[in-house]
Amino acid sequence: LIEIDRPYLLFLGDAPDQLAAKTADGIARWRGEHCVGQFALPACAADLGLDSLSPREAAERGARTMVIGVASRGGAISPDWQEAILEALEAGLDIASGLHDRVARLPPIAKAARRLGRQIHDVRHPTEGFPVATGVRRPGRRVLTIGTDCSIGKMFTALAIDRELARRGVDTHFRATGQTGILIAGTGISIDAVVADFMAGAVESLCPAAAPDHWDVVEGQASLFHPSYAGVTLALLHGAQPDAMVLCHEPERPHQRGLPGRPLPYISDAIALHERCGRVTNPRAMVVGISLNTARLSERAAAEAIRKAEDTYGLPCGDPLRGGVGRIVSRMLELFP
């Protein structure tokens, strides 16, 4: 497993707007206590409201790793970024990146890291081997976020559940399965980059046997209904063996991500299929709540959508960024005490 040293300096690069820095934004939002500051290039238009620090200043405040918290244009790493990364290495920081292009493959950076004894974590690219899954039931409680589509709120929902459990004094771990989640958690496995045969086994390694009252909150990926990635979702479902599942959905999303003309599945179908498939490795697997992504709705329309979903499906609903997931967590702990 990847282990990224903390605290972090968040690199915003030349982000043209706040959205381009959404990885950094997620880290600051969910693990602000692990961020000593932000480091932006002159052209940057994003701002997280953290102290602006050079790598040297960040290192003096205890930073251990500079995280690339910005999406690069077309996946390429510009010469300006390269210079900033070298500056961080010289200041004694490791580098962590969720970019598609591997930072460690840039010769000047690889060379400097070797010379300085620093680590580069390209978290999207697992370097280790994983075992084949056994499907054997293991102790410990697990909840998995699932969805009617990709990019619909599974990571945020998992982080919100983890935070709510911790607030209630429950022993809990957030288990990251995607690059942003890994940078937030400091550890995890980028499941969609694992070789097919070992996907479910990697998930079994990620959330291993635990004390009976410990909760692992596993970040979901993609959707059983998304034709590009559903195999990843099924491996995650089987490997995680969740007791509880929380279904993430965005009301009024016009079509599946990247696939115009392809509607999202009905919530009732999504619940039925996940419960059917989940029971292959956990006969008690069930959907315990619905997380609605209401970012595009007015306050009033959001409240209406949440009430309607509760009435229709008989499950607690909530938006993790608007009112929270407290009622979903209460139901989960009632069902799986």
Add this chain to the structure above:
Amino acid sequence: LIEIDRPYLLFLGDAPDQLAAKTADGIARWRGEHCVGQFALPACAADLGLDSLSPREAAERGARTMVIGVASRGGAISPDWQEAILEALEAGLDIASGLHDRVARLPPIAKAARRLGRQIHDVRHPTEGFPVATGVRRPGRRVLTIGTDCSIGKMFTALAIDRELARRGVDTHFRATGQTGILIAGTGISIDAVVADFMAGAVESLCPAAAPDHWDVVEGQASLFHPSYAGVTLALLHGAQPDAMVLCHEPERPHQRGLPGRPLPYISDAIALHERCGRVTNPRAMVVGISLNTARLSERAAAEAIRKAEDTYGLPCGDPLRGGVGRIVSRMLELFP
């Protein structure tokens, strides 16, 4: 895509029994017309009944590739094998292998292949990149073999369907997704070795758009109900967009492969789940027949099992190695003319 030159010389190594040479046996059984002979070491106890030829003699009869048709003990390639492989390269043959260990990684073999300009196809290890699947419907008919478990007859059933279609004058291609299938077909993609994100896209590449009356017969892998590999199966199902599915099952198999205590799913559940999931990319996807693996049953018990399954499920049944799949193919062509 891999393209292996034919005809083949089948290397049986020091196979301690016939079962150890089952890859070679499958090639000789399904593509005997592409095999000029067999090449065995003195300790070999397997025999396919082909002419015994040295690599030099095989090359003189037109052979282009020596196929490693034997499982190695513990995955390692012995010094005796290495010598035989070098002899084949010297005789002007390429090498094709489905072993877990890559032949091309053995330094003396890699060096000889480079010097002689020969190719080494380690078919279990795709070397190319694949696109992300689009899920867009494409023309051409496709049938996929599916199963209640791993290693239950999906490759044999697909090959039997392909042969039966060809016998009836239908334009057909067998599409291989595993190492033995690839060695039989001379081309294909080892789907369980593809990186997770690209599984379904690799399958879309494997069986692309075709004429409306052309059939692709896609070799299935694993099972939606097998906790180790179900994600691979789902990606294959979504990527193949099959019109027809043929369910492979072995009556009285005591548990899922490698997983004592875990029973096979009911046939009715397997049909329902594959049709539900298949309809994500092909709204007409349906199971059209059941292929029973009756190898362990008496003639009489096999006939009984086939009749019982037909009565219970209302679908044509057959064993590809005992009576064949003719009635399944007839039903398939009726439903998808």
